[in-house]
Amino acid sequence: RESDRAGRWVTRGLIGLIVVNVVVSVLETVAGIRAVYGDVLADLQFATGVVFALEYGLRLYVADLHPPLRRFGPVGGRLRYVLQPTAIIDLLAALPLLLVFVLPGSAFAVVVILRLARFFKLVRYSPALRSLLSAIASEQRALIGSFMIIGGIILFAATLMYLVERDVQPDAFASIPHAMWWAITTATTVGYGDVVPVSVAGKMLAGLVMLLGYAMLALPVGIIASAFAREIHSREFVVTWS
Amino acid sequence: RESDRAGRWVTRGLIGLIVVNVVVSVLETVAGIRAVYGDVLADLQFATGVVFALEYGLRLYVADLHPPLRRFGPVGGRLRYVLQPTAIIDLLAALPLLLVFVLPGSAFAVVVILRLARFFKLVRYSPALRSLLSAIASEQRALIGSFMIIGGIILFAATLMYLVERDVQPDAFASIPHAMWWAITTATTVGYGDVVPVSVAGKMLAGLVMLLGYAMLALPVGIIASAFAREIHSREFVVTWS
Amino acid sequence: RESDRAGRWVTRGLIGLIVVNVVVSVLETVAGIRAVYGDVLADLQFATGVVFALEYGLRLYVADLHPPLRRFGPVGGRLRYVLQPTAIIDLLAALPLLLVFVLPGSAFAVVVILRLARFFKLVRYSPALRSLLSAIASEQRALIGSFMIIGGIILFAATLMYLVERDVQPDAFASIPHAMWWAITTATTVGYGDVVPVSVAGKMLAGLVMLLGYAMLALPVGIIASAFAREIHSREFVVTWS
Amino acid sequence: RESDRAGRWVTRGLIGLIVVNVVVSVLETVAGIRAVYGDVLADLQFATGVVFALEYGLRLYVADLHPPLRRFGPVGGRLRYVLQPTAIIDLLAALPLLLVFVLPGSAFAVVVILRLARFFKLVRYSPALRSLLSAIASEQRALIGSFMIIGGIILFAATLMYLVERDVQPDAFASIPHAMWWAITTATTVGYGDVVPVSVAGKMLAGLVMLLGYAMLALPVGIIASAFAREIHSREFVVTWS
Incomplete structure (x- = not known):
């Protein structure tokens, strides 16, 4: 003691x-x-x-x-x-x-x-930190799956926007990797505003990507939230500091 | 009466x-x-x-x-x-x-x-407000743990971006605390756009931080959501106004 | 028939x-x-x-x-x-x-x-829409409580930022209602970037508001998610189109 | 074998x-x-x-x-x-x-x-990806319902902002579809900042839209999270890679 x-x-x-x-x-x-x-x-x-x-x-x-x-x-x-x-x-x-x-x-x-x-x-x-990290680790497959969906959406958003805007903004959308910078800032709802579509088709596509990115957030949140809920139900979720 | x-x-x-x-x-x-x-x-x-x-x-x-x-x-x-x-x-x-x-x-x-x-x-x-605040307080250790993870991600994002961008943008990324202003606006998906990485390595790092920041949100939401769900299951969650 | x-x-x-x-x-x-x-x-x-x-x-x-x-x-x-x-x-x-x-x-x-x-x-x-709206309505007290918390955070963020930045940016932070425009765009993670704190104290305060705003999102999401989960458990959640 | x-x-x-x-x-x-x-x-x-x-x-x-x-x-x-x-x-x-x-x-x-x-x-x-996609598909009606609510909020936000700001900013808010670009970037919390209301009434309306957009996120997240939780409870949620 x-x-x-x-x-x-x-x-x-x-x-x-x-x-x-x-x-x-x-x-x-x-x-x-x-x-x-x-x-x-x-x-x-x-x-x-x-x-x-x-x-x-x-x-x-x-x-x-x-x-x-x-x-x-x-x-x-x-x-x-x-x-x-x-x-x-x-x-x-x-x-x-x-x-x-x-x-x-x-x-x-x-x-x-x-x-x-x-x-x-x-x-x-910190046992609290360890509990959280192990709860995340236990769902790694589902999380990898959800990041593949998010990655796929970003890839397609970038490809389509590259095709739509490369004539109007040849610098900002010079290639798919260039367009990916726009796609990732938009799909994660960060929205710096340094690259913004200007054509009507580009804006409609961007609106769709925003809504998808917004809904996409439900995947990791849903996986983590239900992992936590399960931990709590099955055995007492040990979140103690010392 | x-x-x-x-x-x-x-x-x-x-x-x-x-x-x-x-x-x-x-x-x-x-x-x-x-x-x-x-x-x-x-x-x-x-x-x-x-x-x-x-x-x-x-x-x-x-x-x-x-x-x-x-x-x-x-x-x-x-x-x-x-x-x-x-x-x-x-x-x-x-x-x-x-x-x-x-x-x-x-x-x-x-x-x-x-x-x-x-x-x-x-x-x-307001009993509703008190119930919410006590539900949050009951998970304070898990919430502190999740804020330590978020804080750690912001710290590392700031450090790496400081090393990557300080030669290109010596004003915006003059030190780690300077880079932290960028890291926190990005990881929380606020994205003012007043400080934005310009190098290719910086943009790739920023994309990673955006995805991590986006997924990170699952931690507090998952903790609070499962705390509420537990409150409802165990005893009737009293949310009355007066 | x-x-x-x-x-x-x-x-x-x-x-x-x-x-x-x-x-x-x-x-x-x-x-x-x-x-x-x-x-x-x-x-x-x-x-x-x-x-x-x-x-x-x-x-x-x-x-x-x-x-x-x-x-x-x-x-x-x-x-x-x-x-x-x-x-x-x-x-x-x-x-x-x-x-x-x-x-x-x-x-x-x-x-x-x-x-x-x-x-x-x-x-x-649309019965699906009606089900969703009634699930939201059933949690109106908890939602009002969570909006009071969000409103309180925005009010305090605006007040403190008004006191910190009004000498540096007398136009953008001319009064508490002016500062509220900054506070609401920041706490909801929209982040237009039209009004941004420039002093060190202002940036530290803004970082805190971003983290709080980010975590705050857990309140409505947690309430709605557990309301849906309860609906599903107690009686079959009727989400049919016609 | x-x-x-x-x-x-x-x-x-x-x-x-x-x-x-x-x-x-x-x-x-x-x-x-x-x-x-x-x-x-x-x-x-x-x-x-x-x-x-x-x-x-x-x-x-x-x-x-x-x-x-x-x-x-x-x-x-x-x-x-x-x-x-x-x-x-x-x-x-x-x-x-x-x-x-x-x-x-x-x-x-x-x-x-x-x-x-x-x-x-x-x-x-990837079976993990298939499991996630089928969990999303099983809630398609509730998700369509939640996107109708989100669409309705965006439609009304755009209409009201068009009426409020078209005299002040005749270019950015020239029509309801123009205003929708603002409404969708705001309600999804992306917030590019390329179009921002300038009148007091416009800013008050924008604040309301931000709060609604922020809370709206609870709908898809709540639906997906409770769908995952249900999958886990009823039958073992199969998330295996190969």
Whole structure:
């Protein structure tokens, strides 16, 4: 019980560190903030990086004590631990610290992405997030099917609009991939308005695509909503934070 | 029964006053209307404010007669009443009247916000609203989890788009927080169109974010829809107005 | 059985006439089409109008033969029939024909609206539409509650944005009603992009409103979806066309 | 079992060919890619076309061996097979190959559409897609009813906005069909922003249309979601890939 409470505080501390680290990584990209608080942010970045590296080291050190891995011996058990998804996420979270010394300045993109990949560590500590993700994963076939329908609608919308508008707007609808940019912004109801059909036939087609895109939303929502409802009915849907 | 009917008319009258007060507070900010009807609106503002202050005073006066609070005595009972959420809303609704005499003209923002906070008083009088809010509250962990997923998608979309477009559009994608403005308008399918990716890689990434943002909507909708369905199945979902 | 089949053909004919009439009323407003086909469209408008007037006359003539109205006598039964919602819709559909002779040219708006009100006659002939509308009506309290929440979010979003952006964009955010135009286009995820916050605080507030507006959609969808699910479970949801 | 495994590999190969063919058809419309890789793409187009033609030929050749068609004899069985929906899709997929030799260059649009129609062949090989489509088809009456409601809202929104804004913006709102372009982009929450009301009455009407359009989405989503939920409850919803 005492160790339970200690474990909960360690978990909360690690969640706090992840949030601090992600916020620092985001703010470091703002030139104005970097100019003034650059040193403080770099220190925070380094300190949280050290904690993630230490966490990974300690987890790896005690990995061979876990009952399911114990029987593979100290080396085999640790090797198997390293290949688990959660251990890979922990390693990715520890990597940016080491890469700073190794990589040249041009690998900026790699470091930025790896730093933000620490956000994935939250999945480890949030049962609510894990429940949601597993409910989504359980319907992956139906979701793939619905994305094939959505993809097919976008493909046909783009093809028809390309045929209708390419003479009127040869730049915006120069090819089917060009027309797909219009089709995807329209079918998902984002509607930037940077590419808009101007001919009467184009506008009628666009209206149809809008209505289809609007109704299409029912597919993923219906699948997820009924997956959740089923989870709730069959066994108590476990959505607890800690 | 007679007092029930009287109570219902008092409730309806108070609902009417809240609506009148909120409409007056909104119209008072329009220069053209203030120039012509300024005095009438100020009088209405004052009159409804007096009623809310009187309501608060009367509720506080009789607070120690309520069975659960009676045993704490006239002072203790009233102190406990004052700290209840509904009593705090009533106090906030009564405050703007008093603040006009105290605050300088520069505290305009505080007065405007407090005046519109009277809208919260409606929750007190509408069981339908309370039922909806408690159904939402009962799923807060799942909703926090789904907002973490949405937040994570927005964070990654912003980071990747920042890396892809910062050379092409150094102003719009100057930093990750800048790119977040694009990411949030796109993932929520609002799509103002003030910031739009122009490179091919950026447009492909944007298309992916649109589809993810579109599907993401299934999470809160699925959670709320199945929460409502469960409420209806288990016990009769009480959605009555008065 | 023979009269059943005849009745079905009359119904289909009337549905066809409504569709023809609505299409004609829409096309008549296009200057280019009116210049070329003006006479044909006017004739079609007149012919369908005569049929609707005849239909109303015949229905009124036989109204006192209906069992529930028969006992009120020829005059009383017909008076009661006239006040029924379906009879009022039929009367509105018959009116434009008569008004053309009575009203001056300036009453153009009244005639256009009345003509399109004929669309409501479809509700009379489509049980699927009636089922959907009654399912929506059965949840009107929960829907009013959810629109109060949506209205409250829009009101607060507009108020806060008015306070934040009125110094930077004095035209677009001149008053709370002005800011409401921004708030409503954002919270409903329409996002025209004609009014966009420019300050950092305004953009952060806008991001919050977008996420809230996005999640808010769960309320009406959840209510309607669970109302449909309940209809299906309790009694067979009758969605037949004729 | 051996032939089962072989059949599965043939199916996977055909799915791969369809994907390759659709990607090639899309890329062929990009001028830059056609200039460089035009010959390779044309060869891939031809090769996949030959496979689809062969597939159709073989399927037609063995059609009279299928138990339900065997009793119609070699000619009658094959004729009946040719008229089945899946056989028509296979024929459409095989056609572009033949049409290249027959059609003049001006029939570009027909060839492009027929090539992309090969996407429909995927429905043949994906049970998940078929399950989704049949779940949608089972609710077609309710969906038609909900699209009539959506259509009615768009029609009335366009008519009223035409009456309100035609004096202020005579170009954008020149007729009801013109106003419908605004109404459909607004009610489906796409919101391009190319046509926006400017008068106060127009903005109030637009706000109402946005809220209605926002809530309207509940209809198709609710229908599809409860159809899925019912499928799951009554019999195990078969969503398998192969």
